[in-house]
Amino acid sequence: MRIGIVGLGLIGGSLGLDLRSLGHEIFGVSRQPKTCEIALQRGVVDQASVDLLLLAKTEVIFVCTPLGAIQSTVEQLVPYLQPEVVLTDVGSVKAAIAQKILPFWGNFVPGHPMAGTAETGIEAAQSRLFAGKPYVLTPTDKTPPASVQVVADLVKSLSATLYQCSPAAHDRAVSLISHLPVMVSASLIATCLQEPDPETLLLAQQLASSGFRDTSRVGGGNPELGRMMAEYNQAEVLRSLHGYRQTLDRLIDSIETQNWSAIEQTLRQNQQARPQFLNPM
Amino acid sequence: MRIGIVGLGLIGGSLGLDLRSLGHEIFGVSRQPKTCEIALQRGVVDQASVDLLLLAKTEVIFVCTPLGAIQSTVEQLVPYLQPEVVLTDVGSVKAAIAQKILPFWGNFVPGHPMAGTAETGIEAAQSRLFAGKPYVLTPTDKTPPASVQVVADLVKSLSATLYQCSPAAHDRAVSLISHLPVMVSASLIATCLQEPDPETLLLAQQLASSGFRDTSRVGGGNPELGRMMAEYNQAEVLRSLHGYRQTLDRLIDSIETQNWSAIEQTLRQNQQARPQFLNPM
Numbered sequence: 001m002r003i004g005i006v007g008l009g010l011i012g013g014s015l016g017l018d019l020r021s022l023g024h025e026i027f028g029v030s031r032q033p034k035t036c037e038i039a040l041q042r043g044v045v046d047q048a049s050v051d052l053l054l055l056a057k058t059e060v061i062f063v064c065t066p067l068g069a070i071q072s073t074v075e076q077l078v079p080y081l082q083p084e085v086v087l088t089d090v091g092s093v094k095a096a097i098a099q100k101i102l103p104f105w106g107n108f109v110p111g112h113p114m115a116g117t118a119e120t121g122i123e124a125a126q127s128r129l130f131a132g133k134p135y136v137l138t139p140t141d142k143t144p145p146a147s148v149q150v151v152a153d154l155v156k157s158l159s160a161t162l163y164q165c166s167p168a169a170h171d172r173a174v175s176l177i178s179h180l181p182v183m184v185s186a187s188l189i190a191t192c193l194q195e196p197d198p199e200t201l202l203l204a205q206q207l208a209s210s211g212f213r214d215t216s217r218v219g220g221g222n223p224e225l226g227r228m229m230a231e232y233n234q235a236e237v238l239r240s241l242h243g244y245r246q247t248l249d250r251l252i253d254s255i256e257t258q259n260w261s262a263i264e265q266t267l268r269q270n271q272q273a274r275p276q277f278l279n280p281m
Numbered sequence: 282m283r284i285g286i287v288g289l290g291l292i293g294g295s296l297g298l299d300l301r302s303l304g305h306e307i308f309g310v311s312r313q314p315k316t317c318e319i320a321l322q323r324g325v326v327d328q329a330s331v332d333l334l335l336l337a338k339t340e341v342i343f344v345c346t347p348l349g350a351i352q353s354t355v356e357q358l359v360p361y362l363q364p365e366v367v368l369t370d371v372g373s374v375k376a377a378i379a380q381k382i383l384p385f386w387g388n389f390v391p392g393h394p395m396a397g398t399a400e401t402g403i404e405a406a407q408s409r410l411f412a413g414k415p416y417v418l419t420p421t422d423k424t425p426p427a428s429v430q431v432v433a434d435l436v437k438s439l440s441a442t443l444y445q446c447s448p449a450a451h452d453r454a455v456s457l458i459s460h461l462p463v464m465v466s467a468s469l470i471a472t473c474l475q476e477p478d479p480e481t482l483l484l485a486q487q488l489a490s491s492g493f494r495d496t497s498r499v500g501g502g503n504p505e506l507g508r509m510m511a512e513y514n515q516a517e518v519l520r521s522l523h524g525y526r527q528t529l530d531r532l533i534d535s536i537e538t539q540n541w542s543a544i545e546q547t548l549r550q551n552q553q554a555r556p557q558f559l560n561p562m
Contacts, residue, residue, distance in 0.1 A: 114490040134488050163487060173484035176473050181496035184469050187532055189551040191525045192457050192558070203454035206444060207415050208558040209395040214495040215462035220555030223548035230536050230544055241533050244472045248529070251468055252522050255511050263511055267504035270470040274501030277473070277489040 002027065003154075004058035006073055008039045008048070011090050011113060012064030013125025016044035018158050021127065027054050030122075038122045056080045060150060063089040067228040071100040078104055086147045092178065092225075093232035094138040094167035102142065109151040110138045110167055112174070113160060120222070128159065134279065135160035138167040161279075175236035177277065179229040183241060185219025186226060188212075283308065284435075285339035287354055289320045289329070292371050292394065293345030294406025297325035299439050302408065308335050311403075319403045337361045341431060344370040348509040352381040359385055367428040373459065373506075374513035375419040375448035383423065390432040391419045391448055393455070394441060401503070409440065415560065416441035419448040442560075456517035458558065460510040464522060466500025467507060469493075 001024045005012045008030040020026045020043065028045035029052055030036050036048035047054060055061055055077065065073050070089050077087075088109040091097050098110045114134040135155045139148045148164075155162050165173075195201040219226075230237050254262040282305045286293045289311040301307045301324065309326035310333055311317050317329035328335060336342055336358065346354050351370050358368075369390040372378050379391045395415040416436045420429045429445075436443050446454075476482040500507075511518050535543040 114488050116491065133490065136488065161487075163484070165484060169481065169484060170488075172478075172481050173488055176476060176481070176485045177489040177493040180472065181469060181492045183529075183532055184465055185496050186548055186551055187525060187528045188462060188465050189555055189558075190532075190547055191461065191521065191528045193550065193554050194524060194528065195457060197453075200450065200453050200457070203444070203446060203450060204457045205557045206442075206560070207395050207417060207451075207454055208458040208560060209414065210397065211462045211499045212458040212558055214498045215466050216551075216555055216558065217495045218492045219548075220551045221548075223545050223552055226548045227541050227545040231539075231541050234536060234539070238533065238536055240472065241529070241536070243475060244468060245526075245529060245533065247468045247472045247475065248464075248522070248526060251464055251471075252519065252526070255515060255519055255522070258512075258515070260508050260512050264504050264508040266471055267467055267500075267502075267507045269474065270467055270497075270501045271504055273474050274470055274497055276486045277470075277493055277497065279487070279489060 001025070001060060002058045004029070004055035004061035005045070005064055006052070006055070006061065006077070007064035007066075007069075008035050008044065008122050008125075009064060010116065010120050010124045010129075012062065013039060013042070013044045013122045014115075014127070014129035015062055015064065015158075017042075017125055017127045018130065019154065020044070020046065022157055027058055029054055035122050042122070042125065044122065044125055052077050052080055058085065060086045060088065060154065063087060066224060067091045067093060067097070067232055068224070070097055074101050074104050081105070083107070086150050088151045091232075092174065092229060094170045096232040098138070098140055098167045102140065106142060107144060107147050109143055109148050110140075111151060111155070112136045112138070112170065114178075115160075130155075131159035133160055134163055136163045136165065136170055138165055138170045140167065171233050171236045172239070175233055175240045179233055179237045180240040180244060182218045182221070182226050182229060183237065184244065185216055187219070189216050189219050282306070282341060283339045285310070285336035285342035286326070286345055287333070287336070287342065287358070288345035288347075288350075289316050289325065289403050289406075290345060291397065291401050291405045291410075293343065294320060294323070294325045294403045295396075295408070295410035296343055296345065296439075298323075298406055298408045299411065300435065301325065301327065303438055308339055310335055316403050323403070323406065325403065325406055333358050334361055339366065341367045341369070341435065344368060347505060348372045348374060348378070348513055349505070351378055355382050355385050362386070364388070367431050369418075369432045372513075373455065373510060375417075375451045377513040379419070379421055379448045383421065387423060388425060388428050390424055390428050391421075392432060392436070393417045393419070393451065395459075396441075411436075412440035414441055415444055417444045417446065417451055419446055419451045421448065452514050452517045453520070456514055456521045460514055460518045461521040461525060463499045463502070463507050463510060464518065465525065466497055468500070470497050470500050
């Protein structure tokens with residue numbers, strides 16, 4: 001197939017590497033000429049350009065820009081497209097994106113690969129990034145089933161584990177296991193930074209070890225991405241945060257009332273249940 | 282030196298491996314005969330026993346039991362000890378432990394190595410576990426300086442980074458970067474488990490990836506340890522949790538009022554500040 005990719009970062013670049021190695025012809029567009037150059041050098045794409053015109057003859061296009069740029073990218077892209085072209089995206093929120101894109105392009109299959117690394121950018125692109133990882137497609141009632149099938153087949157060819165659900169179901173589940181962790185982790189770092197006693201803060205920095213490192217990782221990550229999660233998935237993120245606050249209040253209450261067995265019971269349930277959330281890496 | 286270790290788990294076992302390789306004679310005590318056997322086989326100790334009498338001729342003793350067993354261990358140990366013996370422990374809370382132990386043994390140097398792995402037990406013991414990691418000693422006004430020096434020299438011989446502060450300063454700093462992460466992370470898992478819709482919960486489990494894995498790690502760990510942190514460091518853990526709750530409430534308020542730039546600013550400050558908490562692993 002002739003496949004277009006707009007946005008040649010970690011996800012777009014990794015898609016290019018895998019899809020090209022499967023024999024597809026890959027056309028990549030980035031705003032940065034330097035990124036186009038690297039994508040060609042690294043074998044991520046067959047052709048690259050800063051001009052969306054390059055995608056005029058593609059059959060499927062992956063929009064791999066940040067969440068906030070998906071709509072404007074599609075608006076700019078539409079004049080170049082034949083009506084049968086299938087668009088898909090990789091944004092971490094789906095209902096808001098589907099709502100924004102469908103008026104411009106009905107042949108749109110909202111998608112979300114649950115894959116990432118601590119690194120970003122074309123330099124971080126890697127083969128088989130999606131292998132064994134969940135990749136969700138969230139067609140709406142109006143998405144043509146044949147278009148879903150086209151994207152689903154490509155996803156399966158990446159050795160990803162395909163899931164399909166509504167945009168709303170996706171956003172609710174992901175608010176719990178992806179967006180809530182960012183907010184919880186961000187609040188942890190922010191709490192430490194608000195420590196009023198400078199000696200305590202310095203000692204905390206000196207003594208912080210792997211527990212802090214892991215718990216603070218996603219809350220110390222890309223600020224734009226965290227903001228976009230909250231902005232594009234506001235209702236579900238708030239629902240998760242309110243649930244979290246209730247849980248936290250119960251924990252605080254248990255500690256205040258010295259109900260140690262309640263704390264141990266919660267921790268024991270956590271320890272037993274956590275493996276069900278640990279998919280193969 | 283003749284060094285005793287009570288409790289041959291990850292920390293006690295790793296201390297034995299390093300101190301023995303430095304030429305000390307190591308006497309290990311575990312409640313489990315099987316653990317004594319493995320400790321001898323793995324070269325963690327020169328002699329091992331289930332009987333504290335084995336430690337009668339040692340000069341320094343590391344008490345490496347769980348927090349809740351430190352006091353009773355010392356009480357049982359005292360009848361066997363010459364008055365000049367230096368006791369130290371490795372518990373993650375220091376003021377409550379110092380208060381419990383000092384009436385029984387004045388020659389006590391409270392300690393806390395900030396080292397650990399996801400694994401526990403004698404099988405997980407490893408050489409150089411403490412190298413490059415913080416190791417805090419928290420003498421009180423009454424701790425003999427010569428005893429502090431003895432333990433400090435041993436800590437430095439492990440290539441650990443030695444810090445010294447009061448038990449109260451330790452407990453406050455550690456509540457922020459070690460105990461608070463456990464409570465925050467535990468509340469994250471518990472919130473997911475309270476999801477009332479089974480389909481959402483299942484999808485959340487299926488889609489959970491590295492962000493959830495890292496943020497939930499310490500909250501899905503040893504339940505007794507988490508409970509002990511809260512119980513033995515109650516006041517400081519509550520202080521940290523109340524600070525955290527305020528931070529969380531501000532974040533929720535920013536999302537409710539769509540103050541996206543406030544969220545992005547917090548995340549940007551986090552991203553800039555987090556490296557100051559990342560000691561070499």
